[in-house]
Amino acid sequence: MANPTAAMLVIGDEILSGRTRDANMHFLAGELTKHGIDLKEVRIVSDDHPAIVAAVRALSAAYDTVFTSGGIGPTHDDITADCIAEAFGVGIGVRDDARAILETHYATTGHELNAARLRMARIPDGALLIDNPVSMAPGFSIENVHVLAGVPQVFQAMVASVLPTLTGGAPMLSQTLRVLRGEGDIAATLSALADDFPDLSIGCYPFQKDGAFGASVVVRGQDGARVDAAITRLARDLGV
Amino acid sequence: MANPTAAMLVIGDEILSGRTRDANMHFLAGELTKHGIDLKEVRIVSDDHPAIVAAVRALSAAYDTVFTSGGIGPTHDDITADCIAEAFGVGIGVRDDARAILETHYATTGHELNAARLRMARIPDGALLIDNPVSMAPGFSIENVHVLAGVPQVFQAMVASVLPTLTGGAPMLSQTLRVLRGEGDIAATLSALADDFPDLSIGCYPFQKDGAFGASVVVRGQDGARVDAAITRLARDLGV
Numbered sequence: 383m384a385n386p387t388a389a390m391l392v393i394g395d396e397i398l399s400g401r402t403r404d405a406n407m408h409f410l411a412g413e414l415t416k417h418g419i420d421l422k423e424v425r426i427v428s429d430d431h432p433a434i435v436a437a438v439r440a441l442s443a444a445y446d447t448v449f450t451s452g453g454i455g456p457t458h459d460d461i462t463a464d465c466i467a468e469a470f471g472v473g474i475g476v477r478d479d480a481r482a483i484l485e486t487h488y489a490t491t492g493h494e495l496n497a498a499r500l501r502m503a504r505i506p507d508g509a510l511l512i513d514n515p516v517s518m519a520p521g522f523s524i525e526n527v528h529v530l531a532g533v534p535q536v537f538q539a540m541v542a543s544v545l546p547t548l549t550g551g552a553p554m555l556s557q558t559l560r561v562l563r564g565e566g567d568i569a570a571t572l573s574a575l576a577d578d579f580p581d582l583s584i585g586c587y588p589f590q591k592d593g594a595f596g597a598s599v600v601v602r603g604q605d606g607a608r609v610d611a612a613i614t615r616l617a618r619d620l621g622v
Numbered sequence: 623m624a625n626p627t628a629a630m631l632v633i634g635d636e637i638l639s640g641r642t643r644d645a646n647m648h649f650l651a652g653e654l655t656k657h658g659i660d661l662k663e664v665r666i667v668s669d670d671h672p673a674i675v676a677a678v679r680a681l682s683a684a685y686d687t688v689f690t691s692g693g694i695g696p697t698h699d700d701i702t703a704d705c706i707a708e709a710f711g712v713g714i715g716v717r718d719d720a721r722a723i724l725e726t727h728y729a730t731t732g733h734e735l736n737a738a739r740l741r742m743a744r745i746p747d748g749a750l751l752i753d754n755p756v757s758m759a760p761g762f763s764i765e766n767v768h769v770l771a772g773v774p775q776v777f778q779a780m781v782a783s784v785l786p787t788l789t790g791g792a793p794m795l796s797q798t799l800r801v802l803r804g805e806g807d808i809a810a811t812l813s814a815l816a817d818d819f820p821d822l823s824i825g826c827y828p829f830q831k832d833g834a835f836g837a838s839v840v841v842r843g844q845d846g847a848r849v850d851a852a853i854t855r856l857a858r859d860l861g862v
Contacts, residue, residue: 395825398661399794400651401840402827407666411640421638423673424666426647429825433663456806457826458813498809517835533828554639566696569738573698585635585669586697587642588773595757600641 385551389441392426393452418551434465452532456498467506487518552604625791629681632666633692658791674705692772696738707746727758792844
């Protein structure tokens with residue numbers, strides 16, 4: 383049976399300007415793979431209202447689950463919650479349960495719950511809060527979209543809160559064979575292997591090291607015995 | 623005047639499975655910023671024919687220029703060229719000029735130009751070749767889409783070939799102020815600054831270090847004197 387599908391929407395000018403290298407995508411990809419959910423698409427858009435709304439609608443319609451990262455903090459460029467509300471045609475306002483979390487947190491830490499921080503309690507109508515054990519300001523889930531913070535420590539904690547609530551499939555298993563030959567020399571062998579193991583995904587990823595060409599062949603599938611059989615045959619066919 | 627816009631399409635299962643961390647996006651983002659072209663969106667899709675065709679069409683229609691990376695090698699999972707041809711409704715076949723480049727290269731290196739390698743000379747009708755000084759197999763440009771290899775050294779060399787052919791705008795200049803205060807404490811100041819400098823982009827990127835919360839405020843714009851003025855005022859307003 384096919385695994386559930388997921389997409390990710392990364393929101394933030396800082397990635398697109400080259401200032402910051404995204405870390406959340408790589409983390410989420412690994413966690414979803416372990417959980418048996420296939421990450422099928424990632425989009426990165428800037429802090430631009432229409433672009434975010436359009437991407438949320440498109441991804442929510444096309445995939446079982448969507449994760450967003452970024453844009454839910456207290457500053458003027460944090461517009462994700464409003465965009466999500468618009469994408470689903472619901473209202474948004476400060477919600478009592480979210481406000482209570484912030485009040486408790488800031489009372490404890492001695493900071494002021496000012497107007498800017500109170501923006502983080504603005505939650506689209508009908509959404510469920512996502513626990514944030516790191517910095518308390520919650521994420522939220524609405525329909526099939528999970529709205530998470532962009533700071534990596536917080537993003538990771540929120541993924542840990544959400545993942546157990548999702549139905550996973552069979553985890554993808556993979557084995558890799560590194561071959562010190564050009565892709566072009568092994569392409570016919572790989573093609574024949576792919577024909578004989580249509581239930582597996584066989585990818586070839588070239589690399590260059592010290593001026594020599596090589597390739598990592600990755601065999602992926604849900605049945606460990608089949609992955610074993612394919613890698614064994616590949617090693618035999620290539621004489622490695 | 624607004625700068626030209628660009629999008630990037632990353633093609634490859636290996637990123638979405640979490641096996642590989644994409645390096646090309648971060649590189650391209652930095653190069654485009656220097657060249658005065660605004661990278662507005664990135665999409666990452668798997669080695670899936672319909673997904674690639676749909677993404678190429680959508681991005682080509684929405685932005686001035688599109689760059690793709692990955693999927694133009696000699697193996698069975700390299701389907702990008704065929705997808706590009708389909709996206710633009712043109713034919714595809716082995717082209718003499720591309721074949722000549724490969725013949726020369728493999729004659730020199732003593733490798734065989736076999737059927738798999740000859741796939742790399744399959745070019746959509748009407749496309750222009752992109753020089754590949756690293757491993758010779760060319761990329762190509764068709765309409766506003768530039769199709770580049772996924773191996774980072776080759777991707778970077780191809781970007782260097784393509785960029786001088788594109789009209790850039792004014793490069794974006796940026797200055798950053800790191801503040802050891804929570805975002806919520808500086809949000810009102812930033813919001814007032816954004817109101818008074820509508821020609822600039824003012825982003826706030828929180829971080830945590832050694833348990834303390836801080837934020838990097840990034841001011842970006844095309845006019846260096848304006849960026850200076852905004853950063854100077856921000857430092858004064860925040861007393862740093």
